Amino acid sequence: MKMVLSPKSREELHKAIADYLSSQGFMGALEAFKREANLNGEIDKTASGLLEKKWMSVVRLQKKVMDMEAKYAAAEKEYISGAPTRDKRTPVEWIPRPPERYCLTGHRAPITAVLFHPTYSVVISASEDATIKLWDYESGDFEKTLKGHTDVVQDLALDPHGGKLLASCSADMNVKLWDFQSYECIRTMRGHDHNVSSVAFLPSGDHLISCSRDKTIKVWEVATGYCVKTLTGHREWVRRIACNWDGALLASCSQDHSIRVWALETKECRQEMREHDNTVECIAWAPASAIEAINHAAAPDNASGDKKRQGPFLASGSRDKLIKIWDASTGQCLITLTGHDNWVRSLKFHPGGKYLLSASDDKTVRVWDLKTARCSKTLDAHEHFCTSLDFHPTAPYCVTGSVDEKIKIWECR
Numbered sequence: 001m002k003m004v005l006s007p008k009s010r011e012e013l014h015k016a017i018a019d020y021l022s023s024q025g026f027m028g029a030l031e032a033f034k035r036e037a038n039l040n041g042e043i044d045k046t047a048s049g050l051l052e053k054k055w056m057s058v059v060r061l062q063k064k065v066m067d068m069e070a071k072y073a074a075a076e077k078e079y080i081s082g083a084p085t086r087d088k089r090t091p092v093e094w095i096p097r098p099p100e101r102y103c104l105t106g107h108r109a110p111i112t113a114v115l116f117h118p119t120y121s122v123v124i125s126a127s128e129d130a131t132i133k134l135w136d137y138e139s140g141d142f143e144k145t146l147k148g149h150t151d152v153v154q155d156l157a158l159d160p161h162g163g164k165l166l167a168s169c170s171a172d173m174n175v176k177l178w179d180f181q182s183y184e185c186i187r188t189m190r191g192h193d194h195n196v197s198s199v200a201f202l203p204s205g206d207h208l209i210s211c212s213r214d215k216t217i218k219v220w221e222v223a224t225g226y227c228v229k230t231l232t233g234h235r236e237w238v239r240r241i242a243c244n245w246d247g248a249l250l251a252s253c254s255q256d257h258s259i260r261v262w263a264l265e266t267k268e269c270r271q272e273m274r275e276h277d278n279t280v281e282c283i284a285w286a287p288a289s290a291i292e293a294i295n296h297a298a299a300p301d302n303a304s305g306d307k308k309r310q311g312p313f314l315a316s317g318s319r320d321k322l323i324k325i326w327d328a329s330t331g332q333c334l335i336t337l338t339g340h341d342n343w344v345r346s347l348k349f350h351p352g353g354k355y356l357l358s359a360s361d362d363k364t365v366r367v368w369d370l371k372t373a374r375c376s377k378t379l380d381a382h383e384h385f386c387t388s389l390d391f392h393p394t395a396p397y398c399v400t401g402s403v404d405e406k407i408k409i410w411e412c413r
Helices: 007-023 027-036 050-081 288-298
Strands: 102-104 111-116 122-127 131-136 141-147 153-158 165-170 174-179 185-190 196-201 207-212 216-221 227-232 238-243 249-254 259-263 268-273 280-285 313-318 323-327 332-337 344-349 355-360 364-369 374-380 386-391 397-402 407-411
Touching: 007 027, 007 050, 111 397, 122 153, 122 407, 131 153, 165 196, 174 196, 174 207, 207 238, 216 238, 238 280, 249 280, 259 313, 288 313, 288 323, 288 332, 313 344, 313 355, 323 355, 355 386, 364 386
Parallel strands: 111 153, 111 386, 153 196, 196 238, 280 344, 344 386
Antiparallel strands: 102 407, 111 122, 122 131, 131 141, 153 165, 165 174, 174 185, 196 207, 207 216, 216 227, 238 249, 249 259, 259 268, 280 313, 313 323, 323 332, 344 355, 355 364, 364 374, 386 397, 397 407
């Protein structure tokens, strides 16, 4: 079948071929091609590396098409046989199951954070090697490295409006904003006096929050990079921050063994929760879909009665090996989850609200059934401390990162 290119597309293709021949040192072939294609003068710099990029895009697309065809064939077979897909479980019940789909290697130091992009088939990782890496989680291919920090990259966050901006924070005391289209660092925010350990966007997307070993929490204006608020109160390193769904409340946890809930508008500390016996490493707000399950576990005899709590609910994980779920409106601890044999390093609520996932220095990821307050599955995830995890908001994937320098993609079913 004859392929028809527009004159402009044909010209761009010729320039890309000429650039490739030049980059590979095929000078004889290059001169012959330039004569035949009527290309005069220097090779256009805009064509640099274009042919290889297009080729790799075609290869990745072909892999995805083959994968999709295989999934379609399996689904068609199950439909014809009358068997429901994914072992009769609905998406609300899908959890990560071994073995991992991909094990991604490339970082040269422990992984500190992992994060799914909500729109692209990309997972982002941060490491103690001072770099940020992008990976295609559907193909397992490495995509790109972002360099700019000069020390450990501690945390990552994507803006809530399509992930057009990526925020990162580091032990170099800086917070950086990256354009996710160009992969360029567009702003560096300086103001902390020590290691910056966590970063998060407000749901509006116009402000960014960071916390630090300098014991403060700062609110930054995204458009200008100016610090507009500083919250103080923790007596030790502030390890992690998390905004609730509407941005009215901010939760923070610290090496001082406490969790604080702040009203961002007034900078007032609404609650200070103290039941952990060691550093509180991580926190996560429960989605609205988890309210019923948490109420059932907290008071099974009154789960749907007059005393049903509306929250908001907050989960915390600590070096005391415990996970606690709190009513943030009262500061009361409702549920304590026990089972990990080492520090709890990362928490993530399942989008369906039925489960809470935790990563630990005991090298496992545990899946907790919120309704029963029991561990329903344990994954032996890594060969070393499991430091971070994320659950894709819409696709059936989970990602974990570890001190073993590996990132693992888990399919959920």
